[in-house]
Amino acid sequence: MSFKSLGLSDSLLHAINKKGYDKPSPIQEKAIPFILDRKDVLASAQTGTGKTAGFVLPILQILSETRQPKRRPIRSLILTPTRELAAQIYANVKEYSEFLPINSMVIFGGVNQNPQIRELRNGVDVLVATPGRLLDLHGQGKLFLNQVEVLVLDEADRMLDMGFLRDIKRILPLLPPKRQNLLFSATFSKEIKMLAGTFMFEPELVEATPENTAVEKIIQKVYRVDKGRKPALVIKLVKEGDWRQVLIFTRTKHGANRLSQKLEKSGITSAAIHSNKSQGARTKALAGFKKGEIRVLVATDIAARGLDIPLLPHVINFELPNVPEDYVHRIGRTGRAGASGEAISLVGADEADLVRGIEKLLKEKLPSEEIEGFEPKDEPQPAKEAPRRNQNNRNRSGSRPKSGNSGGGNQRSGGGSKGGGNPGNKPGSGGGNRKFKPRRRR
Ligand code: ADP
Ligand code: MG
Numbered sequence: 001m002s003f004k005s006l007g008l009s010d011s012l013l014h015a016i017n018k019k020g021y022d023k024p025s026p027i028q029e030k031a032i033p034f035i036l037d038r039k040d041v042l043a044s045a046q047t048g049t050g051k052t053a054g055f056v057l058p059i060l061q062i063l064s065e066t067r068q069p070k071r072r073p074i075r076s077l078i079l080t081p082t083r084e085l086a087a088q089i090y091a092n093v094k095e096y097s098e099f100l101p102i103n104s105m106v107i108f109g110g111v112n113q114n115p116q117i118r119e120l121r122n123g124v125d126v127l128v129a130t131p132g133r134l135l136d137l138h139g140q141g142k143l144f145l146n147q148v149e150v151l152v153l154d155e156a157d158r159m160l161d162m163g164f165l166r167d168i169k170r171i172l173p174l175l176p177p178k179r180q181n182l183l184f185s186a187t188f189s190k191e192i193k194m195l196a197g198t199f200m201f202e203p204e205l206v207e208a209t210p211e212n213t214a215v216e217k218i219i220q221k222v223y224r225v226d227k228g229r230k231p232a233l234v235i236k237l238v239k240e241g242d243w244r245q246v247l248i249f250t251r252t253k254h255g256a257n258r259l260s261q262k263l264e265k266s267g268i269t270s271a272a273i274h275s276n277k278s279q280g281a282r283t284k285a286l287a288g289f290k291k292g293e294i295r296v297l298v299a300t301d302i303a304a305r306g307l308d309i310p311l312l313p314h315v316i317n318f319e320l321p322n323v324p325e326d327y328v329h330r331i332g333r334t335g336r337a338g339a340s341g342e343a344i345s346l347v348g349a350d351e352a353d354l355v356r357g358i359e360k361l362l363k364e365k366l367p368s369e370e371i372e373g374f375e376p377k378d379e380p381q382p383a384k385e386a387p388r389r390n391q392n393n394r395n396r397s398g399s400r401p402k403s404g405n406s407g408g409g410n411q412r413s414g415g416g417s418k419g420g421g422n423p424g425n426k427p428g429s430g431g432g433n434r435k436f437k438p439r440r441r442r
Contacts, residue, residue, distance in 0.1 A: 025050035072123025073147035133168035
């Protein structure tokens, strides 16, 4: 399958070629024909599988095929939860539309609105936006959505997690009732399907499991260590392993700042990104990290969500996330595009329950070890509170009767990925993450 055989125009093929893509990714292959067919599409595939091009390319094709209305109204609206994602999608739209007469722009909060208002006046075909600023500018009469032909909710699961449901519900009535709706998400939770049910028309369901190699090559490890010694252990790992590009997750913004400062003091270049940082600071940090000027990027889950960081060899969970699904998203930052990666979790005595929650979700035990000189001394905590697994009711699939480690049955060919492996292989499906397993409708 090639991009050409999907029916994309020469201008788009030219741009795709310039990006260096050889062939469509599985989700692109599945979603693009439906979108070109003007169907509503509900699509799910893991982070890093090329969902953006999966909707942007066919939208550009559709918009350039039909006649341009005179006053250049907004014809496609792409909603996304964070500023970083908005900026990233916009950058992609720009690249893919380089050889087309299509105007695009991005709006998000946290920056002065005036330049955005000025740019809107020039006429915009494709608008990428975060919900808050969009509603804000709409309320001020600075933009109109009554000519939108294609709506995209990107990273819809995260939007729900971040509490954007109300904003989404306020935005929908501003759009014309007859339009094409696309919803992209890393997961197909019950909530996502419910949301889809409220505004989509007979959507086509498309799903792609990650290519086996990408996920299988992620080696996951747990290092048991006392909380207070985690920064020293990070420094040791980074320095002794001579790691050049490391993404570290912390649970809090404050924790991200503190760790980043400690790393800097020890001579490791580092930056923290989280929602309290200005947009400029976040963009700069990410750019520095990508260029290799910043060795360690410390991020909170929300800030890191969806960031396009190619070929990341090392991810460290400084603390485990409260929600096991976030663990899957975090480790999805490594081993992208078939490159191998290592995801290390530093686990204190108080985090044992969180490990169990993650293992239950993955249906696999995480190999755990101690590092010499960092043997834990803290007392293990009694399992008091149940892990807050279903806090957001994400991915709840009712009863899961199978016990955690189903062992041999679904192990692929033995060797290789020691202790790593694919989170939640299911037998007979050629791999893929259980979390992204197609959920049959009755
Ligand atoms: P997602 O939204 O699924 O997390 P992105 O759309 O951000 O993923 O794409 C992840 C990376 O893959 C980006 O760097 C993008 O340029 C690249 N990419 C997208 N489509 C292809 C393709 N067909 N071939 C190679 N790389 C691709
Ligand atoms: Mg995406």
